[in-house]
Amino acid sequence: MSTTKPTAEEPEERTVRPFAAFLQEQSGGQLHDELSTRLQELIEAVRETGKAGSITLKIDVKPIAGTDGRTLTVTDTVATKVPRTERPKSIFFVTDDNNLSRTDPRQPVITGLREVEPTPAPTQLRSAK
Template sequence: MTDQHDAEDEKTVRPFAAFLQEQSGGQLHDELSSRLHDLIEAVIETGKAGSLSLKVDVKPIAGTDGRTLTVTDAVTTKVPRIERPKSIFFVTDDGNLSRTDPRQPVITGLREVEPTPVKQLRSAQ
């Protein structure tokens, strides 16, 4: 009698990977694969952490025997970003931004100087 009871309690659990490949006609599996690949590239490029999350909502369909369900999914990623370069600006008296410091005097009359040839060094023996 114990053997029959144990056999009834055993359930076969279907692999989650099989669900991923069938959900949304396989689109969920494809999206997860693509997003994971993009995430790995961004983590390597930036040296910063990222994450990928899968949310699965399961709801019974009203008016059925309770064994018919709708399954929806949502995939979110937190991809690390490369920091954009910063620029330094100065505020003018008019309240505008300028790349040159308005308090710094402008130097005029500068010219480019030709480089002088370097003499060949002699070795001491």
Template sequence: MSNKTFAEVLQDLRYGTLHDELTETLQEVVNACISTGKGGSLTLQIKLKPGKSGELELTDTIKSTVPELEKGASIMWATPEGNLQRQDPRQMTIDGLKSIGKEDYQQLKKV
């Protein structure tokens, strides 16, 4: 009698749903590592508990560390009323200057 491989057992656990979850989680970690340039991890823990009639109860735990992109900060100014705004209320305005939006900025980056 040949031994059943770990991969075969893995595909049997929870009727194959564990294998599906591991596949999805691995893809999530791989994609995040590629997009962030940072490392990640995937850990599978399988616990085996013997029963009284020769059976084994297997429980699994999946843990992953998915790297995240660094988030930028926003700079805002408080008004005397306690509101936040992007322009410094103490800064004087100069006529003729144009404020650019995100689309304008993206166009400038391409040049």
């Protein structure tokens, strides 16, 4: 892709380098790999939760002091907002001591219960006429 920047004398032809090429070279290719991995993880989380998420890429460009402005440092920061599944809720009761209990301390405990063995099924089927 190229753009033309007209001047008073004659137009200057500039070539704009593709951003994808920069991504593949930044941090020795680590930025591209990280973005690829995080995008896949984000898509998986969005599909699992049905909620939205995002990836934010920040690129800082600074001149190196003492150079003619043609040498720059480029740093990147990647932030991912991954949707989370909601954790299950539990119901607890508060005791008089301000502790949590799974059973209601105001409800009386039923005692004397026993397990009953199941009765065997009849061996012969009977029919009614």
